[in-house]
Amino acid sequence: MFRNHPFGFILAVLLIPVAIGILILMWWYLKCRSTKLEFVGRDVVLERGLLSKNRTELSAESVRTVNVYQSLLDRMLGVGRLSIYTAGDEPEIEVLGIPRPHDFRDLIKQQQAAT
Template structure:
């Protein structure tokens, strides 16, 4: 089965004011550094549903990979501010057992689609 959801955190939609500020600072050269760092941070994080697994992969040079079985997921929590809701991004927290999330990914596009795919895979 191919991936139904494989996304990197969004840059502009997750923090539009920070993005605009960084673009304004481009002539001062610090804006370029901020945008490059931010871009690499976003591209080095990926949340994916692949078959019956949820995978969070982080890191550019060294990798941290967390894999969860969809059947073991107890709760998928989505946290969105007003602007996050407007731009359709949010923080996805996945709980299996206990009070701490096993996976937490901020700035993820279409978080409601992610939650629905997990529910569909559990059925």
């Protein structure tokens, strides 16, 4: 959580004495824990949600473009935004604050090369 938004994290910690900080940190933690991006077989699977689930599956062969965006601070902290495109102009999967986004991009490229 700190690497994703360090200034927001520090602000939330400073607001703990007012009790708003605890609520912010709990909401943020649950939001982070309810998003999962993984490989299942040869598919890229994004699952979001804690009580109700939203699951998006893409075949690694259908991935056209993988875009990784990192600001200077993101690069220093090792996080970034990962966007996966298949056929259109809008990303099918977009995940913010993913640790080591280049490693996941490399995994997709390895899966594509294996076919």
